[in-house]
Amino acid sequence: VDWKRSGEYGDIVYETAEGIAKITINRPEVHNAFRPQTLFELQEAFNAARDDSEVGVVIFTGAGDRAFCSGGDQKIRGEDGYLGDDAVARQGIGRLNVLDLQVQIRRLPKPVVCMVAGYSIGGGNVLQVCCDLTIAADNAVFGQTGPRVGSFDGGYGSWLLAQTVGLKKAREIWYLCRQYSAAEALEMGMVNAVVPLERLEAETVSWAREMLAKSPLALRMVKGAINAVSDGAAGMQQFAGDATMLYYMSEEAQEGRDAFKEKRRPEFDRFPRRP
Numbered sequence: 437v438d439w440k441r442s443g444e445y446g447d448i449v450y451e452t453a454e455g456i457a458k459i460t461i462n463r464p465e466v467h468n469a470f471r472p473q474t475l476f477e478l479q480e481a482f483n484a485a486r487d488d489s490e491v492g493v494v495i496f497t498g499a500g501d502r503a504f505c506s507g508g509d510q511k512i513r514g515e516d517g518y519l520g521d522d523a524v525a526r527q528g529i530g531r532l533n534v535l536d537l538q539v540q541i542r543r544l545p546k547p548v549v550c551m552v553a554g555y556s557i558g559g560g561n562v563l564q565v566c567c568d569l570t571i572a573a574d575n576a577v578f579g580q581t582g583p584r585v586g587s588f589d590g591g592y593g594s595w596l597l598a599q600t601v602g603l604k605k606a607r608e609i610w611y612l613c614r615q616y617s618a619a620e621a622l623e624m625g626m627v628n629a630v631v632p633l634e635r636l637e638a639e640t641v642s643w644a645r646e647m648l649a650k651s652p653l654a655l656r657m658v659k660g661a662i663n664a665v666s667d668g669a670a671g672m673q674q675f676a677g678d679a680t681m682l683y684y685m686s687e688e689a690q691e692g693r694d695a696f697k698e699k700r701r702p703e704f705d706r707f708p709r710r711p
């Protein structure tokens with residue numbers, strides 16, 4: 437794939453090709469652990485992918501073949517969160533802005549495919565769980581570390597994981613903090629496919645191409661529908677917003693708008709009262 441790089445980023449790389457956006461965490465020296473800056477840049481990149489009408493699928497990955505992501509950068513963890521180098525951090529106030537990114541991935545109205553080589557650990561694995569699909573290399577290793585390093589994710593990291601792999605398995609993953617191979621992750625339904633490392637990107641791109649051949653609106657609605665059940669009112673709000681968008685696209689809704697602008701009574705009688 438002939439990836440074209442764009443944007444000015446330090447901790448990540450943003451590339452596009454053939455209707456696919458590839459977003460890569462680029463901190464291989466710490467197994468792609470994230471710090472506040474990484475997350476702000478990821479949010480900007482995911483927004484760019486959302487706004488680009490040429491992009492139909494997003495691939496989310498990590499640089500190199502040793503890790504997708506090892507979670508929050510423990511070396512800059514302060515007393516109450518992760519410290520960046522901005523004014524907020526200079527007051528000693530930490531952030532947990534990975535939570536905003538999790539929500540953003542769930543709400544992005546295009547499929548997000550996580551492409552995992554090596555470690556998918558801690559808050560990194562929670563991001564993996566939040567993605568719509570995951571393709572893993574045969575060297576991938578999955579796990580949560582929170583109770584070992586003084587952390588936990590009681591949101592998507594807990595109940596979405598439980599919805600994905602089942603309650604007993606989710607408890608095991610969090611209570612014991614073990615590491616699981618790609619084959620084990622496939623067996624428990626945490627990933628969609630496992631392929632040899634050298635075929636990882638080709639396989640992920642081929643899944644993306646298959647989705648690009650499908651109706652974008654149908655994919656958007658199915659993603660919203662699947663997430664609405666577990667996102668409660670926030671999920672319904674997104675789904676309802678999509679219903680409004682589709683209604684705006686109808687002649688019936690446009691008649692309401694036109695009648696207001698033309699200062700006349702709307703002619704809604706033209707439209708059937710559907711069974």
Ligand code: 2NE
Pocket residue numbers: 465466467469506507508509510511532534555557558559560581582585587588589
């Ligand atoms: C991932 C793992 C198991 C890999 O082990 P290994 O032995 O293959 O590599 P090593 O030597 O540990 O790591 C290579 C380099 O990356 C750094 C290491 O410190 C090391 O650098 P040096 O010390 O040699 O300079 N590195 C790796 N992970 C890092 C991290 N998360 N932060 C900073 N530096 C990191 C092993 O590295 C490991 O267990 N890593 C820690 C995983 C972890 O506990 N992550 C945080 C979980 S909490 C979280 O993410 C979170 C949350 O629970 C809730 C909200 C927000 C975040």
